[in-house]
Amino acid sequence: MREAIKKGLEEALDTDPNVLIMGEDIGEYGGAYAVTDGFLSKFGPERIKDTPISEATFIGTGIGAAAAGLRPVIELMSISFSLVGFDQIVNMAANIRYMSGGQIDVPMVIRAPTGAGVQLAATHSQSFETWLAEVPGIFCVCPSNPKDALGLLRSSIKNNNPVIFAEPALLYGLKGDVPDEYYEIPLGSASISQEGNDISLVSYGAGMKILHETSEILAKENISCEIIDLRSLSPIDYDTIGESVKKTNRLVAVDTARKNGGIMAEVVANVQESFNDWLDGPIVRIGADDVPWPYNKNLEAEAYPSSEKISEKILKTLI
Amino acid sequence: MATLKEEKNKRVKKTDKEKNQMLELFRQMYLIRQFELACGENYTKGNIRGFLHLYIGQEATAVGSISCLEEEDYIITHYRDHGHAIARGLDVNRSMAELFGKKTGLSKGKGGSMHLFDSAKKFMGGHAIVGGQFPVATGLALACQYKKTGGLVVCYFGDGSTNQGTYHETLNLASVWNLPILFILENNKYGMGSAIDRVRAGGEDFYTGVDTYDIPAAQVNGMDVLAVKEATEIAVKKVRQTGGPFYLECKTFRFVGHSLADGQKYRKSNEITEWEKQDPLVKFPKWIKSAGIATDKDLEKIKSEVNKTVEKSVEFAETSEEPSKSELDDDIYKK
Numbered sequence: 203m204r205e206a207i208k209k210g211l212e213e214a215l216d217t218d219p220n221v222l223i224m225g226e227d228i229g230e231y232g233g234a235y236a237v238t239d240g241f242l243s244k245f246g247p248e249r250i251k252d253t254p255i256s257e258a259t260f261i262g263t264g265i266g267a268a269a270a271g272l273r274p275v276i277e278l279m280s281i282s283f284s285l286v287g288f289d290q291i292v293n294m295a296a297n298i299r300y301m302s303g304g305q306i307d308v309p310m311v312i313r314a315p316t317g318a319g320v321q322l323a324a325t326h327s328q329s330f331e332t333w334l335a336e337v338p339g340i341f342c343v344c345p346s347n348p349k350d351a352l353g354l355l356r357s358s359i360k361n362n363n364p365v366i367f368a369e370p371a372l373l374y375g376l377k378g379d380v381p382d383e384y385y386e387i388p389l390g391s392a393s394i395s396q397e398g399n400d401i402s403l404v405s406y407g408a409g410m411k412i413l414h415e416t417s418e419i420l421a422k423e424n425i426s427c428e429i430i431d432l433r434s435l436s437p438i439d440y441d442t443i444g445e446s447v448k449k450t451n452r453l454v455a456v457d458t459a460r461k462n463g464g465i466m467a468e469v470v471a472n473v474q475e476s477f478n479d480w481l482d483g484p485i486v487r488i489g490a491d492d493v494p495w496p497y498n499k500n501l502e503a504e505a506y507p508s509s510e511k512i513s514e515k516i517l518k519t520l521i
Numbered sequence: 522m523a524t525l526k527e528e529k530n531k532r533v534k535k536t537d538k539e540k541n542q543m544l545e546l547f548r549q550m551y552l553i554r555q556f557e558l559a560c561g562e563n564y565t566k567g568n569i570r571g572f573l574h575l576y577i578g579q580e581a582t583a584v585g586s587i588s589c590l591e592e593e594d595y596i597i598t599h600y601r602d603h604g605h606a607i608a609r610g611l612d613v614n615r616s617m618a619e620l621f622g623k624k625t626g627l628s629k630g631k632g633g634s635m636h637l638f639d640s641a642k643k644f645m646g647g648h649a650i651v652g653g654q655f656p657v658a659t660g661l662a663l664a665c666q667y668k669k670t671g672g673l674v675v676c677y678f679g680d681g682s683t684n685q686g687t688y689h690e691t692l693n694l695a696s697v698w699n700l701p702i703l704f705i706l707e708n709n710k711y712g713m714g715s716a717i718d719r720v721r722a723g724g725e726d727f728y729t730g731v732d733t734y735d736i737p738a739a740q741v742n743g744m745d746v747l748a749v750k751e752a753t754e755i756a757v758k759k760v761r762q763t764g765g766p767f768y769l770e771c772k773t774f775r776f777v778g779h780s781l782a783d784g785q786k787y788r789k790s791n792e793i794t795e796w797e798k799q800d801p802l803v804k805f806p807k808w809i810k811s812a813g814i815a816t817d818k819d820l821e822k823i824k825s826e827v828n829k830t831v832e833k834s835v836e837f838a839e840t841s842e843e844p845s846k847s848e849l850d851d852d853i854y855k856k
């Protein structure tokens with residue numbers, strides 16, 4: 203996964219002179235998660251810009267640079283730190299185009315590791331892509347595998363709007379095939395990660411592994427799962443979700459972020475509104491517990507959704 | 522401000538009380554060092570997880586400064602917080618247990634290394650968002666002022682955090698409202714892999730820039746525990762007299778990586794070895810002996826007691842119970 207993101211960034215730097223990267227310790231240190239390791243010597247300090255610990259300011263710098271014609275890619279060490287720059291992202295980046303009546307574009311990507319699961323406790327484990335997905339004027343994507351990461355990153359950097367590119371911290375080491383021939387994955391497109399007939403399971407990012415495990419458990423009960431990878435939290439691809447629901451007539455939606463206010467609340471409400479006639483049972487929604495993320499390993503695991511918990515709930519509710 | 526050398530040259534006769542104070546400073550610094558070494562070891566073993574930032578090299582700063590505080594004074598700091606916690610006298614067993622994520626930990630295993638708290642000791646955290654502690658320090662100081670407790674707030678922070686807006690906003694407000702805060706900068710020359718000269722306008726010295734906010738400021742050798750102590754005594758006296766802020770910059774150095782995940786590729790060559798010559802755990806005991814305060818034997822005795830304390834804390838943490846799953850929802854709201 204790390205390599206795929208790296209490849210997408212290198213390609214953009216190679217092909218578009220207006221692309222530059224800014225963030226804390228991305229240059230000399232090589233990035234908190236080593237994604238930009240080696241970039242400084244390859245592309246030089248004019249394009250690989252180490253910033254002070256000033257999230258509000260270097261996010262805002264990205265906005266200004268984008269408004270003036272560059273294509274900055276901003277790296278945050280954690281999506282939890284986006285909060286320090288939230289005003290710039292929400293009030294400025296997302297609104298400038300609309301407020302200016304379409305005069306000004308902000309083609310900027312903000313990449314940030316997201317999610318719990320590595321015992322970083324309450325301040326470092328959150329999933330604010332779910333908050334940012336609510337804001338009109340920005341796109342928000344989150345890949346679950348190397349192939350999608352590269353395809354989505356290509357589209358994100360080429361897009362003429364601010365894009366939040368959330369990278370599940372748990373997945374940097376994930377291996378997977380990446381096609382040699384050039385491809386892009388459009389923002390706003392979900393994918394069918396596995397075809398099936400009886401139930402549709404939807405999640406994104408680190409949740410996908412859990413869905414595949416769930417599907418294996420349910421296969422033993424002769425239940426065939428279709429698995430949908432949301433990939434894009436804003437906009438959400440209701441066509442793909444809807445088609446799947448029409449086929450299976452059952453939906454299970456899983457967030458690895460807190461359930462309360464998670465993106466699946468939105469998915470479920472919209473499916474309920476638009477595809478109610480196709481549903482043969484209540485929609486099941488599962489998310490992380492609505493608690494601050496605890497440091498202790500067992501407590502963190504308890505708060506995190508698991509395939510055991512999900513399959514149990516499915517068997518109880520739907521079958 | 523006096524340096525170790527000047528102090529030594531004075532060759533003043535120490536009273537027993539003063540001698541004991543010196544030995545206590547040594548004991549605390551040695552305790553922090555051993556505690557941190559044990560943490561590193563247990564991180565490798567997988568007993569401690571997440572991010573772990575060690576205080577090795579900076580011991581003189583926390584110990585020298587906290588030795589000047591009273592019970593009613595608050596402390597607030599960042600994620601590199603073990604040294605401040607131990608110098609403030611937080612229970613070593615419960616601190617280690619917190620790092621192990623155990624039920625017996627200071628925060629019942631919920632906070633971990635970066636988020637140590639002990640409200641009974643007015644130790645108001647360990648805060649892991651860089652720059653997050655500044656505004657809260659302002660509020661603690663406002664409460665001290667409002668309630669006329671006579672207490673002050675010591676706010677520790679790193680050089681890297683001074684690039685956050687909250688730093689500048691807090692210095693301004695503390696000055697405008699004349700709040701009793703002692704800002705203690707631990708200038709260890711790096712914020713993670715970023716050397717100061719790459720991320721800061723205005724050079725390597727920070728205390729000179731504080732004029733802008735009309736806050737009195739000084740700089741001290743943070744590797745010299747007596748110098749830190751003396752400087753803090755002056756600073757604390759000033760804060761208590763004026764009721765307003767003071768800014769103390771301690772020049773220090775961490776001998777280890779930013780966290781346990783850091784390969785330290787960014788270091789200048791020889792830098793660590795150079796700074797290690799100032800290791801407070803080598804220099805200070807040497808001085809203690811040369812000043813006739815204690816013998817090798819006395820120091821060995823202190824060391825072996827501390828070693829036992831640390832060993833016991835690891836044992837305590839290891840054998841402590843995990844929090845039960847039902848505790849997941851506890852302590853979100855006050856009932």
Ligand SMILES: Cc1ncc(C[n+]2csc(CCOP(=O)(O)OP(=O)(O)O)c2C)c(N)n1
Pocket residue numbers: 226255257279283286601649650651652678679680681682683709711712713779
């Ligand atoms: C808002 C925010 N941005 C980035 C980080 C990641 N981070 C943690 S510590 C650190 C360096 C801080 O350096 P400094 O303030 O000098 O303290 P030191 O580690 O040297 O003690 C960084 C960048 C963070 N925790 N919070």
Ligand SMILES: [Mg+2]
Pocket residue numbers: 679680681707708709710711712713
């Ligand atoms: Mg520092």
